[in-house]
Amino acid sequence: MRKYILSFVFILPLSILFVSSIKVCKTFQDYSVFNFLGHNCMDNPILNRNITEIIRDWPGYTAEEYYLTTEDGYIILIERAYKQITQKHPIIIAHGLGMNALGWVDRGDVSLARLLGNLGYDVWMLNVRGTWYSKGHVNLTTSDKKYWKFTVDHVGLYDIRSMIKLVAERTKRQAIYIGYSMGTTGFYMFSSTYPEEAKRFVKGMISLAPVYNYKNARSVTKLLLPIWPLVRRFVYAMWNGEVLPGYSIFLRPFIRTSAGMYLIQFFCNFIFGDDFYEMDPNAKDLMAAIRPDLRCGLQVVPYKKWTHLDFLIAKDLPKYLYKYLFQKIEEFGDGICRH
Numbered sequence: 001m002r003k004y005i006l007s008f009v010f011i012l013p014l015s016i017l018f019v020s021s022i023k024v025c026k027t028f029q030d031y032s033v034f035n036f037l038g039h040n041c042m043d044n045p046i047l048n049r050n051i052t053e054i055i056r057d058w059p060g061y062t063a064e065e066y067y068l069t070t071e072d073g074y075i076i077l078i079e080r081a082y083k084q085i086t087q088k089h090p091i092i093i094a095h096g097l098g099m100n101a102l103g104w105v106d107r108g109d110v111s112l113a114r115l116l117g118n119l120g121y122d123v124w125m126l127n128v129r130g131t132w133y134s135k136g137h138v139n140l141t142t143s144d145k146k147y148w149k150f151t152v153d154h155v156g157l158y159d160i161r162s163m164i165k166l167v168a169e170r171t172k173r174q175a176i177y178i179g180y181s182m183g184t185t186g187f188y189m190f191s192s193t194y195p196e197e198a199k200r201f202v203k204g205m206i207s208l209a210p211v212y213n214y215k216n217a218r219s220v221t222k223l224l225l226p227i228w229p230l231v232r233r234f235v236y237a238m239w240n241g242e243v244l245p246g247y248s249i250f251l252r253p254f255i256r257t258s259a260g261m262y263l264i265q266f267f268c269n270f271i272f273g274d275d276f277y278e279m280d281p282n283a284k285d286l287m288a289a290i291r292p293d294l295r296c297g298l299q300v301v302p303y304k305k306w307t308h309l310d311f312l313i314a315k316d317l318p319k320y321l322y323k324y325l326f327q328k329i330e331e332f333g334d335g336i337c338r339h
């Protein structure tokens with residue numbers, strides 16, 4: 001009898017944990033062990049679908065998958081989404097570190113890919129090497145340490161370059177490139193190494209939360225850089241070089257409770273910032289590193305609390321970001337560059 005009671009004691013919390021793993025709540029306060037009983041919590045079907053399935057659920061949309069093999073042997077997935085293509089230039093979107101193209105389709109009606117598709121754009125989304133949808137290789141597997149020995153340089157010079165060429169080949173048109181965080185860094189690598197290709201295949205590039213130099217970053221992670229060699233050694237010893245492959249297992253206990261969600265938010269603020277400080281376009285090193293004849297303006301988000309992650313998860317993306325973003329895309333399409 002005792003063993004059955006013990007089994008019940010252990011199974012019940014685990015059951016609750018996994019049942020609630022497909023729930024999403026409207027506010028942090030609504031998260032709890034029993035959130036599946038809450039009125040403000042609902043099933044989150046996105047967790048059970050891939051990017052293509054999500055896009056095909058949007059009325060009138062077509063989703064296509066393209067598997068590319070890069071020059072150095074990595075097999076990456078490119079997602080394409082369109083409704084009725086009326087715009088002249090296709091859109092390429094490249095994600096940041098620690099994410100994949102799911103970030104452009106998982107916000108329902110305000111997903112960036114969906115809003116662009118509604119405007120008549122042909123949207124192409126990159127999944128860089130090593131991410132959930134792009135773990136293939138012609139010779140290696142993710143169990144091999146050699147598979148994980150790549151840097152953001154490889155992402156730019158191989159993954160992004162291959163994708164840009166694919167879009168040009170399929171559409172016969174110049175694309176407008178939108179990069180977020182690492183997606184901007186990779187494009188800088190590509191365009192500075194192959195400037196003629198960048199001019200030929202890309203009409204214009206928009207940087208969201210651009211990163212090219214970590215020197216002036218305001219983040220606790222900067223203080224941890226000296227111990228990175230030790231961390232890297234540990235990561236290679238544990239997971240062959242993949243950073244936290246079981247992140248969902250580590251985070252699952254936290255994202256089921258209100259306290260856990262606040263804890264995650266605390267660390268995000270600690271790393272990515274809790275406030276948005278003034279930026280002077282004339283003094284900002286990003287801007288200084290770009291040739292004057294190639295600059296087409298710098299827009300400061302008009303919200304003081306805007307952070308690096310808000311480009312993905314903010315409630316008011318249409319109000320603070322997309323309004324300017326879509327205007328800039330339209331200007332690029334018309335050949336306008338406002339400095």
